[in-house]
Each structure stands twice: as structure tokens, then as C-alpha cells.
Amino acid sequence: MKTPKTIRKYCKHCNKPTEQAISAAKKRDRGTLKRGSIARGKGRGRGTGLGNKGRWGSKPTKPKMLGKKTSKKRDLRYKCKECGKTSIQRSGVRTKKLVFE
Ligand SMILES: [Zn+2]
Incomplete structure (x- = not known):
């Protein structure tokens, strides 16, 4: 699955659509x-x-x-560029490979 590095998405902390950076969640033991x-x-x-x-x-x-x-289901995190808070996606997306472009 190809996904952009940034997306314009609603931020519940800023209460308006903002530019948000997308990253995959880190694997934790x-x-x-x-x-x-x-x-x-x-x-x-x-x-x-x-x-x-x-x-x-x-x-x-x-x-x-x-x-x-x-x-595997990918766990994407959206980080707001205005307030710096991170939000998680609603449901995981099943994909073989995750590519940020
Ligand atoms: Zn925000």
C-alpha cells in the first residue's frame, strides 16, 4: 500500500482540518x-x-x-503539525508492504 507522508485531516485537538504527518507505529516488545x-x-x-x-x-x-x-494490519499514526499531538487511525489496514511516498 502506498500512502503519502502528509495528509490534510481533521484534528480533534485543534478542532479544524490541519496538515498531519503519517508514520507507522513502532514495534514494541x-x-x-x-x-x-x-x-x-x-x-x-x-x-x-x-x-x-x-x-x-x-x-x-x-x-x-x-x-x-x-x-499484516498496519498501525498508522497521524501527527498534527500545529499542536504536535498524535492520533491513531480508526481501524487497521491489512497490507503486505507499507510505502511512504
Ligand atoms: Zn492539532
Whole structure:
């Protein structure tokens, strides 16, 4: 999918259409635990404090579904050039390759 580097789009912070830069979201490492497990652990006092927290720390997980689908949903971010705030797209677009032109 080809997408322009900037787009004129409505900004909810400025309350008017502004020039916005488009970029792909950065990949962030997830731990081995599911979101619910982390939430439960936080409630029980796990994963807080200093030092290595074992499996409650941030260790990247192995991708399980790699190779099944050839395309991925892209997470685009729109950064307003006037107020500098970033907004996310409503729904991900499934595409093999993302090219900014
Ligand atoms: Zn704005």
C-alpha cells in the first residue's frame, strides 16, 4: 500500500482540518504474559518495584502465527503539525508492504 507522508485531516485537538504527518507505529516488545495476567499480577502487587522481575518483566515472546498470513494490519499514526499531538487511525489496514511516498 502506498500512502503519502502528509495528509490534510481533521484534528480533534485543534478542532479544524490541519496538515498531519503519517508514520507507522513502532514495534514494541511484549512480554510472555497475556494482558489479563499482567492486570491480575499488578492487582496482586507483582511486576512493580526495582530490578529484574522474572517473567513479570519485559521479555519478548516468540511470534506464533508467523508464516500463516502474508499480510499484516498496519498501525498508522497521524501527527498534527500545529499542536504536535498524535492520533491513531480508526481501524487497521491489512497490507503486505507499507510505502511512504
Ligand atoms: Zn492539532
